Amino acid sequence: MSKRTLLMLLGLFLFTAPLWGAETRQELVRQGTLEQIVEKNRIRVGFSTFVPWAMKDKKGGYTGYEIEVAGQLAEDMGVEIDFVPTKWSGIIPALLTGKFDIIIGGMGITPQRNLKVNFSEPYEYTGMSIIANRKLAGGLSGLEAFNTPETTIVARIGTTAAAAAKKFLPNAQLNLFDDEGQALQEVLNQRAAAMVSSQPFPEFQALKYPDRLYLPLAGKTFTREPIGFAIRKGDVDFLNYLNNWIRVKNADNWLQERYDYWFTTQDWKDRIE
Amino acid sequence: MRQRRIRWGMLDSALLLLCVGALAYLGYRVEIGLEYRWNWSVIPQYLLRYDEIDGWVPNLLLQGLLTTIRLSFWSLLLALPIGLASGLLRASVHLFNRLLGGCYVSLLRNLPPLVLVLIFYFFVSDQVLPYLKIPALLADAPQPLYRFLTLCMAPPDQLEAFIAAVITLAMLEGAYIGEIVRAGINSIETGQWEAAQALGLRRWQLMRHIVLPQAFQRMIPPLAGQVISTIKDSAIVSVISIQELTFQGMELMASTYLTFEVWTTVTILYFVLTYGCSRCADRLEARLLQS
Numbered sequence: 153m154s155k156r157t158l159l160m161l162l163g164l165f166l167f168t169a170p171l172w173g174a175e176t177r178q179e180l181v182r183q184g185t186l187e188q189i190v191e192k193n194r195i196r197v198g199f200s201t202f203v204p205w206a207m208k209d210k211k212g213g214y215t216g217y218e219i220e221v222a223g224q225l226a227e228d229m230g231v232e233i234d235f236v237p238t239k240w241s242g243i244i245p246a247l248l249t250g251k252f253d254i255i256i257g258g259m260g261i262t263p264q265r266n267l268k269v270n271f272s273e274p275y276e277y278t279g280m281s282i283i284a285n286r287k288l289a290g291g292l293s294g295l296e297a298f299n300t301p302e303t304t305i306v307a308r309i310g311t312t313a314a315a316a317a318k319k320f321l322p323n324a325q326l327n328l329f330d331d332e333g334q335a336l337q338e339v340l341n342q343r344a345a346a347m348v349s350s351q352p353f354p355e356f357q358a359l360k361y362p363d364r365l366y367l368p369l370a371g372k373t374f375t376r377e378p379i380g381f382a383i384r385k386g387d388v389d390f391l392n393y394l395n396n397w398i399r400v401k402n403a404d405n406w407l408q409e410r411y412d413y414w415f416t417t418q419d420w421k422d423r424i425e
Numbered sequence: 426m427r428q429r430r431i432r433w434g435m436l437d438s439a440l441l442l443l444c445v446g447a448l449a450y451l452g453y454r455v456e457i458g459l460e461y462r463w464n465w466s467v468i469p470q471y472l473l474r475y476d477e478i479d480g481w482v483p484n485l486l487l488q489g490l491l492t493t494i495r496l497s498f499w500s501l502l503l504a505l506p507i508g509l510a511s512g513l514l515r516a517s518v519h520l521f522n523r524l525l526g527g528c529y530v531s532l533l534r535n536l537p538p539l540v541l542v543l544i545f546y547f548f549v550s551d552q553v554l555p556y557l558k559i560p561a562l563l564a565d566a567p568q569p570l571y572r573f574l575t576l577c578m579a580p581p582d583q584l585e586a587f588i589a590a591v592i593t594l595a596m597l598e599g600a601y602i603g604e605i606v607r608a609g610i611n612s613i614e615t616g617q618w619e620a621a622q623a624l625g626l627r628r629w630q631l632m633r634h635i636v637l638p639q640a641f642q643r644m645i646p647p648l649a650g651q652v653i654s655t656i657k658d659s660a661i662v663s664v665i666s667i668q669e670l671t672f673q674g675m676e677l678m679a680s681t682y683l684t685f686e687v688w689t690t691v692t693i694l695y696f697v698l699t700y701g702c703s704r705c706a707d708r709l710e711a712r713l714l715q716s
Contacts, residue, residue: 196582201679208673208680210470212484234582237676238666242543246666249551251586331675333682341459361462424680425467 185253185383186390194232197222198247199257200240203332203353204414206257209423217414221275222256224406225397241310241330244268247382254394255382258350260312270387271380272394275401276411279373280316283354283365284346285339292345293368299323304344306335316375317348340364350377352415359418461685468686471677486687489673490694495578496587496669497656500594504655507599512606518628526603533600538661542593546665550589559585583668590662598655605647609640642713649706653699660695670694 181187189195199206199218206216214235226233236252247255247269258278261271282305284292292298298305299321307314309328317326327344329335336357338344347354351373358367381394401407414420455461474484483491514526533541563571563581571581579587613636621631663672674691678684 201676203680203682208485208676210484211474211476212488236582236666237668237672239664242664242666245547249547331679333678333684336682337461337684340461 181389184389185387186393189229189231189253192231194234195222195226195229195254196234196236196252197226198236198238198243198252198255200238200243201331202240202258203356204420206237207424210425215420215423217276217410218256218258220410220414221407224401225256225394228397240308244382248384250384253383254390258379259382260350260377261380262312262315265382268385269382270385270391271382272391273398274378274380275398275407276379278350278377278379280313280320280348280375280377281351281354281367281369281371281373282346282348283336283339283357284368285342285344286364286366288342289345289366289368291366293370295320295369295374298346298368301325303346304338305346305348306338306344307348308332308335311350312375312377313348313350320374321348356418459685463686464683465686467681467683468690471687472690485673485677486670486690486694489668489670490698492579492667492673493656493659493669493695494698496590496594496659496662496667497652499578499591500598500659501652501655503591503595504598504602507595508602509606511599511603512610513632515603515607516610526607530600530603533597534604538597538658539664541597542590542661542665545593545596546586546589550585550592554585554589559588586665586667590665590667594655594659594662597658598651601651601654602648605644605651606640608647609644610636612643613639645706645710645713649703649710652706653702656699656702657695 199214199222201207202216204216205218206214209215214237219235222235223233234252236246238246238251240257243255243257243259244265246252255269258276259265259271260278261274265271282295282298284298289298289303301323303321303324304327305317305321305324306327306329307317309330314326314328317324327335327338329338332349332353335344335347335349339347340361346368354367355371358365383390383394398407471485472483472487473481476482511526511529514522515530517523517526563574563584566574574581574584578584610632617635617639618631621635626634659669660671663669663675666672670691674687678687681687
């Protein structure tokens with residue numbers, strides 16, 4: 153190969169290289185979840201049942217704070233919405249294998265989870281609280297009082313409540329259950345002294361069983377956890393869209409307003425029963 | 426067959442009293458020992474609800490029951506040919522066929538169904554189902570097909586997961602049915618085989634006309650058991666979020682915290698379904714015996 157052809161080839165390469173870059177970028181955008189959602193006119197939302205984040209209503213549909221957030225997000229994108237109820241323990245693998253596009257299910261942002269999925273900015277905050285059995289805990293107050301080897305604590309498996317229980321009550325015995333109803337039943341049946349759960353579950357249960365349960369922390373939470381949307385890794389466009397959507401919805405106070413409705417009132421109770 | 430007349434004796438009365446007493450004691454213990462606020466009044470609306478436009482329509486739990494029935498039906502439909510094939514392979518004269526069938530059966534029977542369902546759903550179905558292009562096919566499907574699929578299988582958005590579940594269940598049940606088929610074939614007396622061979626029937630003619638018809642009659646009771654077992658096993662696919670009875674029940678419990686009411690209702694629904702099936706199997710068996 154002569155020097156001239158070599159130079160010409162080099163020149164060709166230098167000229168077309170930016171073109172390849174542009175093509176790759178376009179391809180990336182086209183493959184991104186955001187474009188796919190718009191193209192299919194359909195966003196698939198994964199969630200798990202947590203009161204009052206997402207629940208079955210009595211008409212066979214879904215209702216709750218996250219359901220409203222997801223509905224608003226879809227409306228703003230101008231696409232249809234598919235709700236994909238999924239077991240909490242398998243929700244991240246289901247996202248990663250593409251069973252849905254996004255988790256809108258009150259998922260707390262943790263470094264461990266963040267290794268597997270991308271999180272948007274937090275759009276709400278939750279905190280952990282405990283609810284205790286009157287007979288068994290007998291007026292213990294404060295978190296430290298429950299941190300003894302003879303105390304049994306229950307929580308829902310795979311949640312940040314379980315992680316918080318391990319961290320803040322390392323000496324207590326921890327039993328984990330698949331859903332909150334079962335965990336609460338252990339406390340009601342006096343097999344466990346207290347249950348760790350995120351707000352507002354403890355408050356609502358204390359109101360329901362005032363003679364059996366009480367709030368050892370007097371309504372305060374002992375953690376503050378950011379909640380974000382979870383999406384698959386490597387998708388900058390979608391993440392950017394979600395972050396800005398949250399900014400807009402925070403700016404007009406819509407998120408706070410809905411949060412107050414679902415978390416500080418029980419006006420929605422008749423949608424469930 | 427003439428039945429002996431049943432006479433009601435002292436012992437029967439005593440036993441009946443004992444049973445009633447035990448049940449009453451259980452109820453009493455539940456009432457006293459279990460710190461639980463019962464609320465049965467809200468359960469019926471989760472079975473049937475009144476819709477302004479459509480009138481009475483099935484709600485969560487009945488929808489779940491219908492999904493369980495659809496799931497069991499399609500898995501059985503698929504499991505029967507799989508089972509027949511694996512049974513024939515296992516009873517084959519060729520070593521290769523026997524090894525093939527044996528491999529399938531021992532692999533599927535020696536894994537916990539739960540593990541199998543998870544592996545299949547997250548790995549296998551992900552590699553296979555996207556190539557079938559179900560959503561694209563559905564988009565072009567004519568309206569009657571669309572309605573048929575929704576009615577007989579699952580709503581379009583859940584169809585892929587539903588198919589994955591059906592295939593998993595069918596593979597699992599196929600292994601057990603295969604063993605039933607093999608046992609049925611092996612139970613046919615050597616005289617029958619020899620007579621058929623003496624008549625000059627080829628191997629497949631012998632199977633089709635002599636062995637399988639007789640074996641099928643003997644396979645009915647264990648097959649009926651397997652059908653019921655399939656209905657019960659279908660609860661496992663709740664882990665991959667198929668909205669069948671167990672999943673709907675668990676969702677409802679997570680929403681309402683009515684743990685015991687919902688579990689009790691789910692139990693009764695399953696029992697009605699499986700007991701109905703076992704009565705049908707009994708009648709079928711009796712009729713086959715008569716003819």
